[in-house]
Amino acid sequence: MSEVDTKTVESKIVEIVANQRRVDPAGLSLSDRLEDIEIESIDLVEIIFAIEDEFDIDVPQDRDAMKLDTLQDVVDGVQRLINEKNAA
Amino acid sequence: MHRVAITGLGCISALGHDANSHWRSAVEGVSGIGPITAIPPEKLKIHVAAEVKGFDAEKHFDPVKLAVIDPYSQYALVAAREAIADSGLTFDHGLHDDTAVIIGTGIGGAKTINEDSERIFGQGKIRTPPMSIPKLMPSAAASQVTMEYGLNGPAFGVTSACSSANHAIGEAYWMIKSGRARAAVTGGSEACLVFGSMLGWQALRVLSVDTCRPFCIDRKGMVLGEGAGVLVLERLEDAQARGARIYAEIAGMGMTSDAGSLTDPSAEGAARAIRQALDEAEIAPEGLHYINAHGTGTGQNDVAETKAIHLALGEAASQVAVSSTKSMHGHGLGAAGALEAVITARAIADQIAPPTANFTMADPECDLDYIPNAARSMTIDTALSNSFAFGGLNAVLAFRRLH
Numbered sequence: 001m002s003e004v005d006t007k008t009v010e011s012k013i014v015e016i017v018a019n020q021r022r023v024d025p026a027g028l029s030l031s032d033r034l035e036d037i038e039i040e041s042i043d044l045v046e047i048i049f050a051i052e053d054e055f056d057i058d059v060p061q062d063r064d065a066m067k068l069d070t071l072q073d074v075v076d077g078v079q080r081l082i083n084e085k086n087a088a
Numbered sequence: 089m090h091r092v093a094i095t096g097l098g099c100i101s102a103l104g105h106d107a108n109s110h111w112r113s114a115v116e117g118v119s120g121i122g123p124i125t126a127i128p129p130e131k132l133k134i135h136v137a138a139e140v141k142g143f144d145a146e147k148h149f150d151p152v153k154l155a156v157i158d159p160y161s162q163y164a165l166v167a168a169r170e171a172i173a174d175s176g177l178t179f180d181h182g183l184h185d186d187t188a189v190i191i192g193t194g195i196g197g198a199k200t201i202n203e204d205s206e207r208i209f210g211q212g213k214i215r216t217p218p219m220s221i222p223k224l225m226p227s228a229a230a231s232q233v234t235m236e237y238g239l240n241g242p243a244f245g246v247t248s249a250c251s252s253a254n255h256a257i258g259e260a261y262w263m264i265k266s267g268r269a270r271a272a273v274t275g276g277s278e279a280c281l282v283f284g285s286m287l288g289w290q291a292l293r294v295l296s297v298d299t300c301r302p303f304c305i306d307r308k309g310m311v312l313g314e315g316a317g318v319l320v321l322e323r324l325e326d327a328q329a330r331g332a333r334i335y336a337e338i339a340g341m342g343m344t345s346d347a348g349s350l351t352d353p354s355a356e357g358a359a360r361a362i363r364q365a366l367d368e369a370e371i372a373p374e375g376l377h378y379i380n381a382h383g384t385g386t387g388q389n390d391v392a393e394t395k396a397i398h399l400a401l402g403e404a405a406s407q408v409a410v411s412s413t414k415s416m417h418g419h420g421l422g423a424a425g426a427l428e429a430v431i432t433a434r435a436i437a438d439q440i441a442p443p444t445a446n447f448t449m450a451d452p453e454c455d456l457d458y459i460p461n462a463a464r465s466m467t468i469d470t471a472l473s474n475s476f477a478f479g480g481l482n483a484v485l486a487f488r489r490l491h
Contacts, residue, residue, distance in 0.1 A: 061133045
């Protein structure tokens with residue numbers, strides 16, 4: 001998972017979120033707010049689990065992970081964690 | 089109908105190996121939360137828990153018998169022995185046939201499940217130890233207590249996640265009240281600080297990374313605990329006739345379900361359970377002195393519980409003293425209500441309300457009197473102990489001082 005380009009991260013995350021809500025990924029946009037696409041806290045916990053498994057990263061246990069606003073925020077957070085992991 | 093007296097207390101928790109140590113630490117605001125030692129830290133992302141410390145099982149049990157007793161049952165037996173000795177009951181003259189044993193647990197033998205899973209999936213073995221099933225079943229603790237004391241009355245385990253112990257104690261209370269049993273050994277037990285279980289809690293993202301700060305603006309979640317609490321209950325008239333010490337009465341019980349979400353608590357469901365407990369105990373909202381809160385320290389519980397207390401008590405909510413002792417003994421899941429019943433009974437007997445420890449600043453959405461950081465000497469004639477479980481299962485006990 002060392003060479004993951006941004007497009008791959010974006011499409012994987014959209015796929016994970018769409019799968020969690022059982023909706024068509026084509027209907028989601030990175031600017032969507034999680035609240036507006038009816039992602040509740042328990043969905044977010046499931047999504048974080050799927051993201052950790054997919055990218056082999058650890059999302060920190062502090063509460064910040066639960067305060068994400070848009071899908072773009074999720075993508076940025078994941079990209080940052082991947083970069084940190086690759087730098088380590 | 090019979091009135092129901094608490095005549096014996098037993099406990100093992102992060103605060104100590106007996107009820108008095110558990111109570112004294114809670115009154116002094118000393119937290120039992122610390123680094124997890126049972127699991128290598130590099131395997132976990134959460135590194136704090138309220139572990140039972142320095143428990144040497146071989147000091148309490150015959151090593152041969154120990155092989156078939158999961159730690160969850162060990163804790164229950166240690167607490168039951170203390171509670172029964174404390175009560176002075178001897179179960180003679182046929183009382184053994186009329187004594188109920190009802191012990192709650194969220195999981196049952198978590199350590200046995202964990203070890204068997206490791207053997208099967210980790211080591212690739214195709215055999216488990218033969219006593220795995222009777223060790224891990226969630227009724228094992230109740231059976232162990234009946235066998236040790238020859239108690240032949242109604243006996244079973246009760247399970248409702250974090251409300252298990254309150255449901256167990258409430259059921260025992262009703263059995264005595266209705267005449268079905270004359271005495272009961274009841275409470276809850278949990279020994280859940282094992283690798284597989286910790287990973288499950290981590291994934292849920294409700295655990296705090298540092299400590300448990302119920303009702304505070306900077307709370308970060310709950311801290312897992314473990315242990316057991318056991319109460320001896322008996323008919324008030326029997327207890328008085330034999331001159332037993334009576335800590336308090338159990339006077340009411342409320343149980344409801346939210347029928348809503350697996351993980352989001354409902355203030356209305358909790359409030360209905362509080363009202364039922366008060367109604368049965370004939371306690372008016374303005375006559376309620378102390379609440380031992382469920383108070384897990386999660387974002388959702390503490391706000392919902394505060395709302396529930398407002399809904400149930402109305403204007404009297406601002407007058408009642410509320411504390412969460414989970415800030416010290418952690419969240420013992422199926423043992424939680426029992427660890428808190430021991431404290432609530434002592435709060436009435438000693439006329440001291442224990443504090444909410446680790447308190448910084450209240451969340452604006454949590455606007456009750458939470459007894460921050462220092463115990464309070466006060467009149468406690470009446471008290472509630474709240475338990476609100478995942479899955480929306482609510483159980484509230486009402487206690488009354490005997491005058």
